[in-house]
Amino acid sequence: MKRKVLLVLAMVTLAWGCLFAGELEYFNVYKPKAGMTADEIMQIKYFNKYTLFAEDVSYTGKAYFIDKSGSTRERSTARKRINLGRESDGIAYKDLTVFTGPTQVKGLANLSWTYLDPQKQQDVWLWLPSLKKVRKISASQADDSFLGADFTIEDITTRRFGDETYRLVKEENFTGFTSDFSKKTYYKDTPCYVIEAAPKRANWYYAKRLVWIDKQYGTNIYEEKYDSKGQKFQYIFRWHEIHNVNSKEYPMQMFLEGEDLRSGHRTVIINETVEIDKGLSEEEFTESALSRSRW
Amino acid sequence: MFKRILIITALIIAVSLPAYAELTGENFTLTGSFKNETAMRLKDSLTGLSKLKNMLELAGEYDIKNDDLVFFIKTRYWYDSMYDTRKKYDFAEHYMRHTQRSDWLRDCYIDYTKNQWFLRLGKQQVAWGQADGITILDRVNPVDLSEYWLPDMADLRIPLWMANINYSPKLNSNLQILIIPDFEASTAAPAGAPYAFRSVTAFDNANKLAFHSLQVQNRYPGKQFDNSTFGLQWQDMIGDLTYTLNFLNGYYYNARTVRIGATTLYNRSFKRWRMYGGSINKTFTNPGPMQGVTMRGDFAYYNDEPIYYGNPSIASSSGIKRWDNIFWLIGFDKTFFTNWLASFQFSQYIYQDSKVKDTGITALTQYPFNSYTYGAEDQVENIFTLKISTDFKNERLKPEILWSFTDDNQGRIAPKATYEIKDNTWLTVGMNYFYGSECDSNGQFRDENQVYASLKITF
Numbered sequence: 001m002k003r004k005v006l007l008v009l010a011m012v013t014l015a016w017g018c019l020f021a022g023e024l025e026y027f028n029v030y031k032p033k034a035g036m037t038a039d040e041i042m043q044i045k046y047f048n049k050y051t052l053f054a055e056d057v058s059y060t061g062k063a064y065f066i067d068k069s070g071s072t073r074e075r076s077t078a079r080k081r082i083n084l085g086r087e088s089d090g091i092a093y094k095d096l097t098v099f100t101g102p103t104q105v106k107g108l109a110n111l112s113w114t115y116l117d118p119q120k121q122q123d124v125w126l127w128l129p130s131l132k133k134v135r136k137i138s139a140s141q142a143d144d145s146f147l148g149a150d151f152t153i154e155d156i157t158t159r160r161f162g163d164e165t166y167r168l169v170k171e172e173n174f175t176g177f178t179s180d181f182s183k184k185t186y187y188k189d190t191p192c193y194v195i196e197a198a199p200k201r202a203n204w205y206y207a208k209r210l211v212w213i214d215k216q217y218g219t220n221i222y223e224e225k226y227d228s229k230g231q232k233f234q235y236i237f238r239w240h241e242i243h244n245v246n247s248k249e250y251p252m253q254m255f256l257e258g259e260d261l262r263s264g265h266r267t268v269i270i271n272e273t274v275e276i277d278k279g280l281s282e283e284e285f286t287e288s289a290l291s292r293s294r295w
Numbered sequence: 296m297f298k299r300i301l302i303i304t305a306l307i308i309a310v311s312l313p314a315y316a317e318l319t320g321e322n323f324t325l326t327g328s329f330k331n332e333t334a335m336r337l338k339d340s341l342t343g344l345s346k347l348k349n350m351l352e353l354a355g356e357y358d359i360k361n362d363d364l365v366f367f368i369k370t371r372y373w374y375d376s377m378y379d380t381r382k383k384y385d386f387a388e389h390y391m392r393h394t395q396r397s398d399w400l401r402d403c404y405i406d407y408t409k410n411q412w413f414l415r416l417g418k419q420q421v422a423w424g425q426a427d428g429i430t431i432l433d434r435v436n437p438v439d440l441s442e443y444w445l446p447d448m449a450d451l452r453i454p455l456w457m458a459n460i461n462y463s464p465k466l467n468s469n470l471q472i473l474i475i476p477d478f479e480a481s482t483a484a485p486a487g488a489p490y491a492f493r494s495v496t497a498f499d500n501a502n503k504l505a506f507h508s509l510q511v512q513n514r515y516p517g518k519q520f521d522n523s524t525f526g527l528q529w530q531d532m533i534g535d536l537t538y539t540l541n542f543l544n545g546y547y548y549n550a551r552t553v554r555i556g557a558t559t560l561y562n563r564s565f566k567r568w569r570m571y572g573g574s575i576n577k578t579f580t581n582p583g584p585m586q587g588v589t590m591r592g593d594f595a596y597y598n599d600e601p602i603y604y605g606n607p608s609i610a611s612s613s614g615i616k617r618w619d620n621i622f623w624l625i626g627f628d629k630t631f632f633t634n635w636l637a638s639f640q641f642s643q644y645i646y647q648d649s650k651v652k653d654t655g656i657t658a659l660t661q662y663p664f665n666s667y668t669y670g671a672e673d674q675v676e677n678i679f680t681l682k683i684s685t686d687f688k689n690e691r692l693k694p695e696i697l698w699s700f701t702d703d704n705q706g707r708i709a710p711k712a713t714y715e716i717k718d719n720t721w722l723t724v725g726m727n728y729f730y731g732s733e734c735d736s737n738g739q740f741r742d743e744n745q746v747y748a749s750l751k752i753t754f
Contacts, residue, residue: 065689073691074718102718103326103753121580121587123535130447133422136537136576137628138589144634148690265689283411287537288461288469288530292406292413294356294367 026085029053029248032218038166038195044218045211046161048251050093056082056280057252060100061271064181065148068264075147076101082280085116092116094285095157098293107295111285112139118160127293134291143205149267150260151236152205164197164209174212177222177237179257181268186239186255187222191215206233217242217251233261245276252276322358327351327754334747336489345384345489345745347377354402363409369402386487386499391441395482398439401454415459420452421473423528423541425574425591426624428680428699429642432541432572432593435473435526437481437548440667443490443740445709445727453479467537473526478516480565481548481667493739494610494669498552501611505559514564516546536577543570547601549666551615566617569598591626593642604651606660607671607734613660618647638682649674670705670736677702691715705731705738723749 024030030044030053051057063075078100083093091113098109109127121139128135142154149156154163176188192212199206207230212222217240225234239255256269283289330350336343350373357366371394378388404417424432428444436452444451456477462470484491486499502509516522524545531538550563572595579585597620605612624642631637650661663672684695693713700706711725726746731738 065691067689073715103328104715104719104721104751106326115580119582121578123578123580130449131422131427132420132449132452135425135427136578136589136591138578138587138630138636139580141587141630141633144630145686145689148686150689267689282466283463286463286467286469288413288463288467292408292415292461294365294402294406295354 024052026052026083027055029250030218032193032213032215038168038193039161041168041193041213041218042166042195042197042211043161045213045220048217048219049253050083051081051250051252052083052085052093053248053250054083054245055277056080058273058275058278058280059271060273061269063147063149063270064268066181066266066268074102075099075105080280080284082282082285084282087116090115090117090120094282096285096290107293109290109293111287111290112157113285114157118162122158125287125290127290129293129295134287136287149269150234150258150265151256151267155236155258163201164199167196167198169194169196169210171215174221177257179237179255179268180266181257182255186237187214190221192221214240214251217249219251219253235259235261241274243274243276250276324356325353326355327353328751330749330751332747332749334489334745337744337746338742344377344381345743346375346747347380348373348375352401359405363407365406367402367404367406368400370399371401372399384487384489387485387491390485391488398453411463413461413463415461416457418454418456418477419459420449420454421457421459421526422448422452423526423539423574424572424593425576426593426626426642427638427640427682428697429624429640429678431595431622431624431642432539432570432574434543434548434570434595435475435524437479438667439482440492441482441484441488441490443484443668445490453481455479468531469529471526471528471530473524473528475524475526475545476520476522478522478524478546478565479548480515480550483667489743489745490740492610492669493733494612494664497610508559509561510559511552511561511563513550514562516565522546535580536575539574541570541572541574541595544568549601551601551603551612553612553614566599566601566615568600568617571596571598587629589628591628591640592624594621594623596621600666602646602651603664603666603669604661605664607662607664608659610669610734610739611660612664613656614651614653616651616663618663620647621645635683635685638680638684640678640680642678644672644676644678646672646674646676665736668736668739670739671732671734673703699737701735701737703731703735705735707737719753721751721753723747723751 024043024047030047032041032044059079061077065073078098080096081093084091093114095112099105107129111125113123124137124139126135126137140153142152142158144153146153146156171193174187174190174192176185178185192214195211195213197209197211206225207228208226210224211220214221219240221238223236224232227233236258238253240251241254243250243252252274254271259266332346332348334346336345350371352371354369359366374393375391378384378392400418402419404415404419407414421435422433423435436455438451439453455475457473457475460472483495486496527542529540546565547568550565552561552563554561575592578589599617600620602616602618603612604614604616622644624640626640628636628638646663653661665672678701680699682695682697686693691714696710698706698708708728709725711723713721713723715721728744729737729740731741733739
């Protein structure tokens with residue numbers, strides 16, 4: 001009898017988890033609530049990370065790659081996303097990233113379609129100025145560097161809820177992050193959940209992450225990655241700006257700073273402008289639109 | 296007439312650009328680069344300089360109206376100082392030392408976007424197909440092979456004045472119509488240049504033996520609208536497979552130089568041909584053994600393709616035939632070990648016949664030649680390419696190696712590495728190693744193996 005009750009309880013819990021996942025409907029704003037489990041908090045965190053609350057988002061910004069000696073390389077980008085969450089063809093959202101500088105990489109553009117099914121890889125197209133042609137490309141591996149940054153592809157674009165197991169470690173006030181780049185201190189004494197996330201993939205490039213989630217908005221403000229020996233080898237900081245759109249609070253990621261502690265290489269990404277819900281057309285996220293590049 | 300309208304339209308906008316730029320500077324973008332390319336021929340050891348090319352490129356974009364109407368121009372000028380220093384190449388310097396004719400204008404067009412319509416009017420290049428470095432459907436523009444197939448495809452194509460009209464009737468589909476009143480012939484290096492084709496050198500030698508009495512009559516297509524090239528491409532998706540259907544009807548860009556009877560006159564004429572084809576691309580995104588593999592394919596049926604034939608051992612032509620040929624390719628790309636990208640292509644050029652059926656000439660002179668390189672061709676040419684690329688130091692160092700070869704034991708191995716010194720300074724070093732019979736496309740350059748370096752500074 002006891003086993004039956006446990007089984008039913010487990011099934012109810014599982015069903016509730018699925019129901020909860022289903023409840024996170026696109027174009028709504030979700031915030032953590034007291035008593036939520038680590039899984040529920042992380043679902044909100046991923047929802048916010050991929051800006052699924054908005055219809056569309058456009059950014060312009062800069063990325064800085066800084067090596068140990070202080071030598072800095074710079075990239076300018078323009079990025080757009082349209083969120084669809086469409087069951088008919090299974091497309092979650094489409095992204096377009098265009099390098100606008102420096103001249104050597106100006107025009108290089110990347111179009112990706114991400115699917116609702118987390119097991120399905122992205123479809124990716126690249127506009128190659130040296131060929132003046134669009135090429136469908138094999139999706140980069142999740143542990144590859146994202147455009148030369150210290151973040152991996154999965155850190156930025158492909159890691160989904162369910163790729164890891166989650167455990168709520170503690171609740172605490174974040175001590176604050178002082179950026180070497182902007183010289184500012186962010187999020188000092190911000191109440192956070194601290195969640196441990198362990199990858200389900202065996203022999204992955206990290207053994208666990210510690211993730212600090214802002215209790216008020218459910219955004220990931222800081223994380224540390226650890227290897228199998230328990231050594232911290234990377235941190236990523238994210239600063240979010242709250243944008244009020246149609247009386248809703250959208251937490252928009254505006255500043256990222258990360259460092260590979262093994263090489264001392266740092267990456268800073270700054271979103272200088274952001275536009276939300278401007279009515280982007282899906283036609284802008286097609287292969288033929290990509291082939292109209294001029295650079 | 297049509298070409299004139301295109302040129303005049305583009306010029307009016309170009310002339311009015313400075314005024315616009317003064318008024319609204321934020322809508323105007325100007326970029327440029329300076330590049331030095333230096334190459335050494337390995338066979339000459341330390342004295343083997345074969346290129347010392349300096350290139351200046353300027354590109355400007357003016358957004359006339361909210362991204363709906365945009366003018367774009369790119370110009371390029373280059374000078375190869377090697378021809379000032381090496382007498383060995385003197386014979387080719389008139390062509391190879393500096394920019395030729397209108398080659399300085401790489402792009403000059405206006406883009407107009409309105410709802411489902413997109414128009415690009417002016418001088419431009421259009422790339423069709425999915426193949427890398429092999430022109431199966433990529434036949435809209437002629438090519439400049441003065442440095443063989445070594446430069447990037449965007450530099451190899453010769454831009455043409457054209458109307459590029461696009462209409463998208465539904466999401467992810469596109470109908471493209473090309474009207475090309477302009478005509479340029481594909482070009483090759485003259486005799487005496489490092490990458491002069493063997494047939495070009497053979498003709499030049501024959502001319503020397505004939506005390507320079509051989510005369511070539513170029514017969515370009517007449518400047519009438521009827522002589523335009525017309526292209527059509529339909530693009531759509533079935534599930535996550537993208538396909539295109541392509542059609543091109545125009546003049547073949549490679550002329551055929553054929554002797555007129557027993558005279559010293561040679562006729563170099565251009566023939567009309569048609570291309571029917573299509574392409575596909577698909578990435579296997581679902582879980583399984585194929586996940587992450589991208590498959591690409593091109594297929595083309597060439598109708599009335601002018602085929603040069605002759606004796607491959609002396610690279611001498613006997614005449615031309617109009618054949619119906621097939622050229623197809625399949626390619627696979629996959630990323631391994633985090634950031635190692637392997638790209639493999641297999642293609643077949645299938646000629647209508649193995650030899651021309653002409654009883655009036657000896658069997659030795661009946662072999663078809665490659666359209667571009669004049670290398671000897673089998674009835675079925677099997678072509679393979681394998682490219683492996685990766686990156687280090689946060690994508691600052693990008694090495695790659697390309698191996699292209701055929702089943703005739705000829706090919707090219709080309710390792711190269713690009714290093715980003717600073718945001719605006721890029722260094723590339725590499726090598727081109729050719730092997731095979733001197734009758735073959737790549738093998739004819741087996742004595743032209745080279746190492747090279749290029750430094751590009753952008754602003």
